[in-house]
Amino acid sequence: MTADDPALPDREALLALAVREITAAWASFDRPRPKEAVLDEALLQRLLDPLPEAPGDPAEAMHDAARVLDASISPARPLYLAYIGSTGLATGAMASALASTYDVNLAADAAAGEFLDGQALRWTADFVGYPHADGAFTSGGQVSNLTALVAAREQALPGARERGLEGRRGAVYCSREAHHSVTRAVEITGLGTASVRALEIDGDRRVRPELVDAAIAADRAEGITPVAIVATAGTTLTGSVDPLAALADVAERHGVWLHVDGAYGLPAARTVAGAPLFAGLERADSVTLDAHKWLGVPKSCSVLLVRDDGALQASFGHRETYMLHRGDAHNPVDRTLEYSRPFNSLKLWMALRVHGGAALRAWIERSMRHARRLADVLDADPAFEILHRPQLSALCFRHRPDGVPGLDEHNRRLAQAIQADGRVYLAPAAVDGRVCLRVCFVNFRTTDEQVDDVVAVIRELGDRLTM
């Protein structure tokens, strides 16, 4: 028994077991598996046990935990194509274990940790070509978007932080396909859902800047203060990138904060195929990027970058007697929403340091190629219909075999059949009210050949449903 960890008699043996379990998991992620694992009955029963008062066997607990995880759906598997997954990069997982071992306090002065945090911000800014490296690591796109909108609200409606809105009205402008986290953030800022102007999109599913311009002018005429334009750089549904340069023009003309929600798409900003879509990014006041999506690191790890660090401090700076400031210096928590937070930047720092930016960009280019390849194959097959050309790596499409009435129901059932089959994992979605299958390639383990396997599985299961 060790003095510092009296509950754990043999720490090294348990660590060795953890290493074995993790190594086995990584090996199982290298190739798709034919079926998802299911929990055995005995373990299922143990998950209903009441709180144990007596100590349990650590090796048994570790083993059970690993079995539960193995029977859970993991986006680290190469043919997990639902929602927006990640890759569960091993470098990130190892950094995560190290970070939680040290459990640094990032609210107050964290000594060396702050230098690493700062370097990770600079590397992220460089990786995407955003010229400002101030900001913060957060626990997700939701929190990054909220943090940005709180700062934008304080800039547009000064004193709102202290005195509330005092009857003032504000509005936020975005695409009708913006992620719900934008609406939720607006709700939390106290502006109310009704102040979200969810605007129409063009044929490429990008918000129309002239509508943003007109909506701002109309609001101003009504005495409503424009708080922020939120451009989506990679919509969740189809991966469309709003026209950033045109939106920056509108934002500048009206003196409105421009936030770019690039939670999903921003990692593609400096790839050869993606770069043209991101022209104008450098003019944004703030940008969100989720490293736990297309940069492959394990959840959670999001980055908010801002043009003006002072805007964060104006919204979050405070003085308390339990955490004094050293002179004029700010504490890290003076620019973030979260007090206690994990050392998320370490995961991205490790991934960038070990793999380098070029490899990550090459992986991202490959995901985009996968989406284009899938789109081409399906487009050439009369039994399928693609619902948009992929701009990044997401694609929505329908199976529409001859003589099948009720394509919505058919595609819903097909998605269920694919999930039950287990070789490929994708989820249904709806584009303009039409139920479809949606895939999003963000996993660096997915190979070119596996994209063809995806088509084969969907064809096979689709045909079976129509027989």
Ligand SMILES: Cc1ncc(COP(=O)(O)O)c(C=O)c1O
């Ligand atoms: C465009 C966009 N913004 C924000 C979010 C929310 O991110 P998170 O789940 O990390 O909070 C998502 C999630 O998919 C997203 O796609």
